[in-house]
Amino acid sequence: MIDSHIHTEFSADSEMKLYNGLEHSRKIGLGMTITEHLDLKFPTGTDFAFDIDKYFNEYGKYKSSNFMLGIEIGMQEICLEENRTIINKYPFDYIIGSIHASNGADIFNPKTYQGKTKKEVFEQYFSSMVDCVKQYDFIDSLGHIDYISRYATYNDNEIHYHEFKEYIDEVIKVIVYNEKVMEINTRRLNNVDAYNNLIDVYSAYKxxxxxxxxxxxxxxxxxxxxxxxxLANRICEICNLKPVYFKNRKMELMSLF
Ligand SMILES: [Zn+2]
Ligand SMILES: [Zn+2]
Structure with missing residues (x-):
């Protein structure tokens, strides 16, 4: 199996040394795809970018059948073409497209939720996601559909499928139509509510x-x-989905544990 979403020190918010990542992944018997952050025109006024030439120079020599180099791009309509240019320029194995900001607001920032209802902010989040998955035709997988649930400030932060079905279904339909895939981001799976809700989302995907x-x-x-x-394996079994990873932008099947 491959862990297809990992940030090392090229990402502004990670200090992980590749050496430690390689050592740990070897110990637990997993392969890795590194996916450093690229968030252009971020609402904070900065680009979260990294030196991609240096990334390939330093990490390229470790590439193998179970070590790949990818990227996680923050999708916003305002930087579609800049992102496309970067993706076309480098030999990434894998591209995650993620929503980290919507309508000029940083999902991570508690101020995004101040004075707004969950319905308002979450619908904005999902409508950005719909717009971006339609336009970002060069991604491989949609990252963490439940990203907003990590940082929203409501009593119930879950993206209940029945509550946002209209949006979630549209996101899924575009992904399926464009022959992209969804990511199961394992960050929140040890939360029972998150796990149960995500089963509804991935069942809808199926x-x-x-x-x-x-x-x-x-x-x-x-x-x-x-x-x-x-837990991700269990979701695959329950929802009858096949786990995959990407190498040279091509999908490869993985076996369950
Ligand atoms: Zn990430
Ligand atoms: Zn992310």
């Missing part, structure tokens, strides 16, 4: 024609690599 998922821990520390992978 029902609407989805077949494949990538699985990623979103680790920013070596010891978090492979976190909750057993």
């Amino acid at each position: 029902q609407l024609g989805g077949k494949y998922v990538t699985i990623g821990s979103d680790a920013h520390h070596a010891e978090d690599i492979g976190n909750n992978f057993m």
Whole structure:
């Protein structure tokens, strides 16, 4: 199995040394795809970018059948073409497209939720996601559909499928139509509510024609690599989805644990 979502020190918010990541992944018997952050035109006024030439120079020599180099791009309509240019320029194995900001607001920032209802902010989040998955036709997988649930400030932060079905179904339909896949981000799977709700989301994905998922821990520390992978496996079994990873932008099947 491959952990397809890992941030090392090229990402502005991670200090993980590749060496420690390699050591830990070897110990637990997982392969890795590194996916450093690229968030252009971020609402904070800065670009979260990294030196991609240096990334390939320094990490390229470790590439193998179970070590790949990818990227996680923050999708916003305002930087579609800049992102496309970067993706076309480098030999990434894998591209995650994620929503970290919507309508000029940083999902991570508590101020985004002040004075606004859950319905308002979450619908904005999902409508950005719909717009971006339609336009970002060069991604491989949609990252952490439940990202907003990590940082929202409501009593109930879950993206209940029945509550946002209209949006979630549209996101899924575009992904299926464009032959992209969804990621199972394992970060929140040890939360029972999150786990149960995500089963509804991935069941809908299956029902609407989805077949494949990538699985990623979103680790920013070596010891978090492979976190909750057993739970992701269980979601694959329950929802009848096949886990995959990408190498040279091509989908490869993985076997369950
Ligand atoms: Zn992310
Ligand atoms: Zn990430």
